[in-house]
Amino acid sequence: MHSAYYRLGDDLYAERFGLGFEHLSAGQRFVHRPGITFSQQDNVAEALDSINSAMVHYDDCYAGLTDWKRPLMVSTLTLQRLIGMTSKTFGRRRRIVSMSSIALIRPMFGGDTLYVETEVLATEPVDAHLGRASLLTRGYNQRGEQVAELRYVAELWHGAAGPDVIAGASASDEERFLSHARREDGAWVEQTGLFFEDLRQGETFVHSPRKTLLAEEATLHALRAMEWQPQSHDHAFAQALGLAAPVVPQTWGIGVAVALSTRTFGRVTVNLGWTDVEFGADLMPGDTLEARSMVEGTRLSGSRPDQGVVTVLTEARNQRGEMVNRYRRALMVYRRGANPYARAGY
Structure with missing residues (x-):
């Protein structure tokens, strides 16, 4: 269906992910992989970083007295991952135009795993470079129960357009490089990695x-690795060494x-x-x-x-x-x- 690699020369290939708008048509179904398991730490971090005052997300004692009996996952974290987990197929998305509905059907908790599938409802060309696709994305937990449903319109680049176009390169037609595998029911399952x-x-x-x-994530990785020498996190020390920032x-x-x-x-x-x-x-x-x-x-x-x-x-x-x-x-x-x-x- 679609190659995930472009041939640059003899034995030289470039990875490129995301389908161009011209590869999308109504009725297609995509199975996005991999899934991702949510943790309670994810829940706490998302709530605190976004200044979420709803204690049901991070106060275990309080949550135990609610109908849920345990901390409830932040719903917008599920929303973010519903969109993020589609990027292998819709990685050429320029932007989301609108969302007509976001339905949360079942709760998510720490330890649950989210799997995502998308159906293309309709497509409409915008110009020679862009098109719009109406999409229905559904989320399921590890038991196969639907937990969320999102209807939205996305604007996507054509395969030969956009800022990541590789000049002079052509998609490889080798089967080993296919980005999706066809399932018996007709759905396209995203693939990651080449077999031996x-x-x-x-x-x-x-x-x-x-x-x-980013500077913040570099410092965080240094601290969590116990790499505590000053040049890894102390700006004044780094500047004394003639550096603009910690390394x-x-x-x-x-x-x-x-x-x-x-x-x-x-x-x-x-x-x-x-x-x-x-x-x-x-x-x-x-x-x-x-x-x-x-x-x-x-x-x-x-x-x-x-x-x-x-x-x-x-x-x-x-x-x-x-x-x-x-x-x-x-x-x-x-x-x-x-x-x-x-x-x-x-």
Whole structure:
């Protein structure tokens, strides 16, 4: 149906997610994956960060005396994730035009898992670059019970339009690169990552999206990692060193580079380790990272017949093209067939 990769050259591919408006038509149904499990910590953070005074979200003693008997998930957190979890299919959305209804059918609690599906109700061209789609998005919990329903209109870029167009690139028609798999009932299920058999030595993948690192999240990661040396969080100390702001922890930079690669390596079962880790330019708040990985080798696992071992060389660069970090990583990846995806609704 739609390729998640664009061919840039021999053995060079760029990830690109989200269907162009021209690929949408009334009656299509999309199954968005992965799901996400809500925690009570998510609930507390959302309530406090948004100055939500309804104590049913974070006072366990009070909530225990209500009809719910436990803290109730903030409803707008469910709404945010209903929209956010559709991004693999509707990642070319320019904006939401309107929402005609937001229905909360069942409550969500900490420990519940949200799964999302969308039906395209109608489409309407706007101009040569944009179109509008009327969408019906439904949320379900881990028991298959519907918890929410959202009707809205979204404006989406055509595939050949928008700020992320890759000049001179064409979509690959290889089956391994399909962004969705057709289910027996006709629904399209989003896919994440390539199977072991689909990873070929010598191929390079430019990962998408990029990520801009904010000062606040860099400091938070440093503190939570107990990286308490002053240059990680003390602005006055950093300025005395001639820096504009505290530096971003280098280990978090590795973590970001690894995470950015999961759209290709998303079928990983476990990381086995890193070697030859190099650091280049200091990673500073406000920098935007882009990662790319080359597959250096593959072999079948001797102990796990449903998996294989893949070795990749990944490099992350900032917005100026400077190398920030580079490393080799060995990871285990599921093979086709014997894996948990179908059983889990993936």
